[in-house]
Amino acid sequence: MDRTATLTKKETSGHESQLGLDTKADRLTDHVKTGVVSQAKGSAYIEQSNTKVVCSVFDPREIPRKSGYSVNGELYCEFKFAPFSCIQWRSHQPDAFEKECSLILRRSLEPAVCRHEFPNFQVDVYALVLENDGSALAAAITCAALALADASVPMYDLVVAATLGVHGDKKFMDPTVEEESLCNILPPDGRSRNHGIITAAFSPAHQQMSEFAQSGAMDIDCATSSIQLLREACESIYLLSQQCLLKGVTKMLKKKQKEIKLDLSSDRIAC
Amino acid sequence: MATCYKSIHPVKYYRDFLAKGVRPDGRDMQKFRPVSINVDSIKTAEGSAIVKIGNTVVVCGIKAELAAPKAEEPNFGYLVPNVELPPLCSPRFCPGPPSDLAQVSSNFIAETLTSSGCVDLKDLCIAPEHLAWVLHCDLICLDHDGSLWDACVIALVAALRTVKLPHVSYDVEAETTVVSPEKRNKLQVHNTPVATTFAIFDDEILLTDPTNEEESLSSGVMTIVVQGGQLCSVHKPGGSPLTESQLQECINGAMKRAEYINKLVNMTLESLGT
Amino acid sequence: MVIREHTAPGFNRPAENFGNHVISQKTMNEFYTIIDIRHNVTLQHPVALLRSDFEFCFDAVCVQRDTAVVTAVFGPAEVKPQRILIDKASVEALYRPKTGLPRVHDKMRETLIRNTCSTALLVTLHPRTSISIIVQEMQDSGGLLACAVNAACLALINSGIAMKFLVAAVSCMIDHEDNILIDPNSKQLKGSKASLTFVFDSIKKNIMACHTTGRFTQLQYEESLLKCRNGSDKIFSFYREIVRKVHQEHDRMSPTCRT
Known part of the structure; x- marks a missing residue:
């Protein structure tokens, strides 16, 4: 295919007028649900405005191509965009960006998982x-952490993550695709040269940050002040995750009761 | 207790149920699982549909690109179906290149599309020899619990019927393309093929719409694609032999189901239009 | 032309009975049988040449009209740990096209051949082993899937692995005037509305496998099924003839091979 045209690209320069920092309440409600994939041990589905992600977790299995014993288990994470998920069609082969995201995903989840509980195995x-x-x-x-919890993988805490986009002196919480592409380009002359996207993952119960991924270029003050903003955003997502998990556990317990x-009664019929 | 028996001797567990004329999930042998269709939920795709048959979930997203038509077929566009069975849908798939089942499924969907003629490739041509649409139809299975091909075909057809392609004008002399995303034309879909899967258990019993477990325990699987009262495809890749009467039963079942699914798809698309 | 000793199917030969034989062109021709049925429903018979090289490799060349396929069967042999099945043999089929790398269409053929053969073979007799069927396309002039399945069956007969029944594949097409033609060539297939391939078993003549392309009514399907079923009788009688001829050749050659 030698010629391609992007069909739904909107102009990003017009966004200069938008003021950043919309709070979570202004945006469309988020939906979170666990137990969506019946074939997986644990799974979760999240919808944050229009972004839709599904995640599934499987039972620990032997680490392929490994000899020797490791005291801690491993997490094998794969992050993939569906071919139709972005404005341009994506190939089925994972590209460099997806591979990097897989690594970031693993780094954010590893501190929260009790890896000593499944030595020499991989989840x-x-x-x-x-x-x-x-x-x-x-x-x-966020979705992966919920899926891990749904799969009964022992964890220290639920991990939640948020994204902040910086462009000049404007900050966009949970940027949309247009805002993300704006934040990836240098602001025009006359303003500060800060631009970039920060993704941070938090473990709120321990007040710890498990991952801080920043792209672009910004002042140290800008980066450190963003941490506070991200932490506040994560607190609200954390409440949502907790409620979702609670709902899932209650449903499972009710089902177990019914099965028992x-x-x-079937035992009585049999004998 | 029952779960122990099921894991030690799954075939006998199934036989005990079938002897009473019912399957472990409560259905009888000819009953289909409930189907739910959701269309146009993915805004980044030109057309999309999510289909759920029992626990099986398939998402279809259609992305359109522009390309030059093939030299030997200058009036035809491209319709590229692809079925992806990612490791997230079932523990039997590993990350890496597409599995055998994914490849066979992609082939089946491609053949069904051409056999049924639901999309005329000439409609996808903008300027013969210069410009044509390429529709990437990606079917991703999110949960594999049997009857995969049924869900794929329904999702694909429902997604195709929601596709709205922007108006494109091509100037042959200047070789310029002008795309107007605001003016959109619906893609012409001429008919709706419907696939139905059957499993043969113990060489004798026919199970309609098998779950993943039933498919793995059965000795043969067959898929029939029906479109407008005609058969588009009868695919039985080996497995136990079938008698004529059993085949007849399957075809009749497939025809009935096709009517039901057609109604469901029409209803879903009407609700989208309002 | 140097061809090694032929084996009668059903016998596992020890390695000592190998010998080199030169078989003249005349004897080769005796293996070719072309049986014409009624001229409007002609089924060009597969022409088969059976050959066995190694103790565990048996092959067959099948030529159906202008479509030619070479098949080899390896097994029962050692199996890779990831494919091991504790209660039966693991049957594997590989289909290689004439040119290029195998594509998704070839995967479908592999799946069909594998499932058909694993049902036809007595796989429970050889647990924890593998049986591989390799099909190489030589020439495609219509009816390729049917030719491949027939060749696989012949190779399996030659290999001596116990089978429950034999399988025969017949292809047919429905043209735009709704006529049904058995075993069409590629020129006839170009003007077809639908093409169907059926595989039958030898005992009850039930449908083992089926693959169709194009649209057709239920009535046309049943009609083609009946016609193909009648055609399959010819293929089964051909198998019997081939086995008989191979036995004859073997008996004729055995005194010389002992030297």
């Missing part, structure tokens, strides 16, 4: 972005 985490409207990686991290009742 597979697969995240698939169905629609990308900005901050897909942060959504994937049926099992008992």
Whole structure:
């Protein structure tokens, strides 16, 4: 295919007038759900405005191509955009950006997982972005943590992540795709030269940050002040994740109760 | 107790149920699982559909690109279907190159598209020999619990019927392309093929719409694609032999289901239009 | 032309019975059988040449009209740990096209051949082993899938692995005037509305496998099924003839090979 045309590209220069820092409440509600993939041990689905990510986790299995014993288990993470999820069609082969995101995903989840509980084994985490409207990686991290919890993988805490876009002296919380592409370019002369996207993953119960990924160029003050903003955003997502997990556990317990009742009755019929 | 018995001797567990004329999930042998269709939920794609048959979930996204037509077929555009079975949908798929099942599924979907003629490739041509549409139809399975091909075909057709292509004008002398994303034309879809899968258990019993477990325990699987009262494809890749009467039963079942699915798809698309 | 000793199917030969034989062109021709049925429903018979090289490799060349395919069967042999099945043999099929790398269409053929053969073979007799069927396309002039399945069956007969029944594949097409033609060539297929390939078993003549392209009515499907079923009788009788001829050749040659 020698000629391609992007069809739904909107002009980004017109965004200069938008003031950043919309709070979480201004944006469309987020939806989170666990237990969406029946074939997986644990799974979760998240919708943050238009960004849709599904993640599934499987039982620990032997690490392929490994000899020797390791005291800690490993997490194998894969992050993938669906071919139709972005404005331009994406190939099925994982490209460099997806591979980097897979690494960031692993680094954010590893501190929260009790890896000593499954020595010499590997837990597979697969995240698939169905629609990308900005901050897909942060959504994937939150989703993956929920899927791990749903899969009963022992964890220290739920990980939540948020994205902040910086362009000049404007900051965009949870930027959309247009805002992300704006933040990747240098602001025009006359303003500060800060620009970039920061994805940070937090473990709120321990008040610790498990991952800080920054692209672009910015002052140290800008970067450090963003941490506060990101932390506040994560607190609200954390509440949502907790509620979702609680709902999932309650549903599972009810189902187990029903099964026990049926099992008992079937035993009586059998004998 | 029942779960122990199921994991030690799954075939006998199934046989005990089938002897009573019912399957472990409560259906009888000819009953289909409930189908739900959701269209146009993915805004980055030109057309999209999500289909759920029981636990099986397939997402279809259609992206359009522009390219030059093939030299030997200058009036035809491209329709590129691809089925992806990512490791997230089932523990039996590993990351890496497409598995055998994914490749066979892609081939099946491509053949079904050409056999049924639901999209005329001439409609995708903008300027013969110079410019044509390429529709990348990507079907991703999010949960594989049997009847994969049924869900794929429904998702593909539903997604195709929601595709709106922007108006493109091509100036042959100047070799310039002008794309107007605001003016959109709906893609012409001429008909709706519907696939139905059957499994043969123990060489005798026919199970309609098998789950993943049933497919793995059965001795043969067959898929029939029906379109407008005609058969588009009868695909039985080996497995236990079938008698004529069993085949007849399957075809009748497939025809009935096609009517139901057609109604469902029409209803979903109408609700989208309003 | 130097061809090694032919084996009668059903016998596992020990390695000592190998010998070099020169078989003249005349004897080669005796293997070719072309049986014409009614001229409007002609089924050009597969022409087969059976050959066995190594103890575990048996092959067949099958020529159906102008379509030619070479098949080899390896096994029962050692199996890779990831493919091991504890209660039966792991059957594997590989299809190689004439040119280029195998594509998705070839994967479909592999799946069909593998499933058909694993149902036809008594796989439970050889647990923890592997049986590989390799099909190499030589020339495609229509009816390739049917030719490949028939060649695979012949190679399996030659290999001596126990089978429950034999399989025969017949291809047919429906043209725009709704006529049904058995075993079409590629020129006839160009003007077809639909093409169908059926595989039958030898005992009850039930449908083992089926693959279709194009659109057709249920009635046309049943009609083609009946016609193909009648055609499959000829293929099964051809298999019997081939086995008989190979036995004859073997008996004729055995005194010389002992030297």
